[in-house]
Every structure is written in structure tokens, then in C-alpha cells.
Amino acid sequence: MRYVLKVYAASEAKEKNAGGKAPRDIETILKKKGFVSLPVEVRHGEKGKLFKRWRIIWTKMKRLKAGDELLMQYPFDASSTIIPLIIKRLQLEGISVYILVHDLPTLSRGKNVDIPPHIRAKTGITEKMIMTAADGVIVHSAPMKRYLKRKYGVKNIGVLKLFDYIMPEGLSARAGRELPLVVAGNLHPEKSGYIYTLREKLNLYGVGFDKNMAGDNIIYKGSFTPEELPGELEGSFGLVWDGPSREECSGITGRYLRYNSPHKLSLYIAAGLPVIVWDKAASAGIVKKEGLGICVSSLENIGEEIKKISQESYSDMLFSVNRFGDMLKNGHFTLKAVGKCMGDYGETEHN
Secondary structure (H helix, E strand, O other): EEEEEEEHHHHHHHOOOOOOEEEEEEEOOOOOOOEEEEEEEEOOOOOOOOOOOHHHHHHHHHHOOOOEEEEEEOOOOHHHHHHHHHHHHHOOOOOEEEEEEEOOOHHOOOOOOOOOHHHHHOOOOOHHHHHHHHOEEEEEHHHHHHHHHHOOOOOOEEEEOOOOOOOOOOOEEEEEEOOOOEEEEEEOOOHHHHHHHHHOOEEEEEEEEOOOOOOEEEEEEEOOOOOOOHOOOEEEEEEEEOOOOOOOOOOOHHHHHOOOOOOHHHHHHHHOOOOEEEEEEEEEEEEHHHHHHHEOOOOOOHHHHOOOOOOOOHHHHHHHHHHHHHHHHOHHHHHHHHHHOOOOOOOOOOO
């Protein structure tokens, strides 16, 4: 039997950000292939929380037996320090354990000076213990795969390329070459400061918007749940960029794009919007190869770059995006990566 575990915070359920959507989608997709879901809810602020989390998680594990396989979704809220112990215990009982990475803190946080050195060191040690203990790991991209091989010596690694994006039928963005650019997600200046330096017309969706920094070119559309958002988008291209500068993706969040596959990229494609990505991003290869949008080194003259795109070329992008969007909405990339790492699904599919 195959199982999929997601450790989540009690506050995730109705938040208007995409933080919990990708893990939920992974569960939904794999359950259709016969995986049994093992959701574990944890609460912050409890006395003796580490022991309680161990007990809660291990209680879920008791149903597993020798020969079973478990896919764990990483990171694990604040309980990561106990996960290596759980992995080793399961393996001693003949259970294979695999890790699907949503975020790698050693990359996404980098050398963030706001995080004390001892916390960064602890995170790195725990991450290494988890990655090296697992029977296989599934990551975002080829650069992230190379990072794990080089840093931790991980051998069995599957690559997603793109996160799938499950959404209600009938929802899609209103796309048009003459419409504003779209930015969805965390709009806080510390993460997306470049937004407030652009001159082009922008439609913004998400949390953290700073109206005091916004120019007349910006229209803030509000925040929506990940399920509602695809039908609310309206624009020409979805912008996949991070950091303070429009000249390049810089800072910790900007540099992380060299390794990760942002969930907003999947959102745009699933909703039917072509994308603009940094040409050094891990996702640039698939965007360019499959005609899903354009790759640029800078946003300095992005308005002029868009004007160079003919209506025929834009229509071709829309066609490619809609084809790939159908793949994302049907779990194609999850199933392919998990199948490669864990092996064939056999006759376990559930309709």
C-alpha cells in the first residue's frame, strides 16, 4: 500500500494565499492513483509540542506495515527535527519513505541575516538528515536536483519541472495582448519590491500590497483563495519575478528562482495566461522550449519587448499554455515524477 503524508498547521484551511494548495493538490492527485492520505494537523503554542507532534505523527504511522511506501511532503511545519527519527523507525520496519520537496530552506532562506546563525545551522543539519535518510526525493527542477546531489549525495531524485494546479472546471483568466501585466502572490515590498518600480500597467492579486508605494500604473484587484484566483485573473502575461529590482532577480527570493518552480507559474499557465520569466530561472528552459511565454534578463524595457510580439505569436503562446494547462489540471507532472522515483502505479488507480 502507498500513503501520502502532509503535516499542516491548523490555520491553513481558508488562508488567501497559495501556501497550502500545492500539498493539497499532491494529495488529491495521488489519491486517484490509489495512495491513502495521512493528513496530520499540528497546532502552535502547545506545551510539550515536540513530544505531542511525535505522538500525533507516529499514531498515523501505526497503520503502515512492511512493504508499504510513504511519501512525505517537505517541509513539515516546525516539527522537522523529529522527522529523521520517524524515517529511520519506519525503514527498520520495512517501510520505504520518499520525500517530495515543496521548499528547500537552505536555498530559499540562504544566508538571511534576520535568521540567527544557530537556527540556520540547525535547519541545514535537519535537512541533510532528512534528504539522506529517504529512499528517494522529488524536487522542482534539474538545478535543484544537482544541488542535492552535490550537497548531500542524494542519488534517487525525481524532477517535477512544474507543480500541477487543480482547479474547478470552467475557470480561466481573461487573456489579451493589450491588457496589463499580472502579478499574483506575496506583494510585500520585501519580497516583491520590483513591482513598485515598474512603469507598465499592472493588475495585482494577493496579500502584502503597499498602496503607499504604488503608482498610478497599478490596479490592486484584491486577494482570493487559490481556488477562486484563476477565474479572477485578467491580463496579457503572468509575471514570474522576485526581489527588489526590475533589472534582475536579486536578493534571497530572487536568487531562489534559479532552483525552484514557483507555484504562481503553475497558476498562470493553468488559468490560461502566457508568462514572463527571468532567463536565469530554473523554469526558463521549459517556458522557452514549449512556447509558454518569454524569457528576459531584465524588466527594464519589458513594455517594448511585449510590443515586439505579434498577435500571431501571442496566439501561439495561448495555444501552448492551454495545452500545458490541461496537463497541470490533470496532475501530469506529479504522476510522472512520483512514478519515476517510486516506481509504476500498477493496478491501484481509483476513478
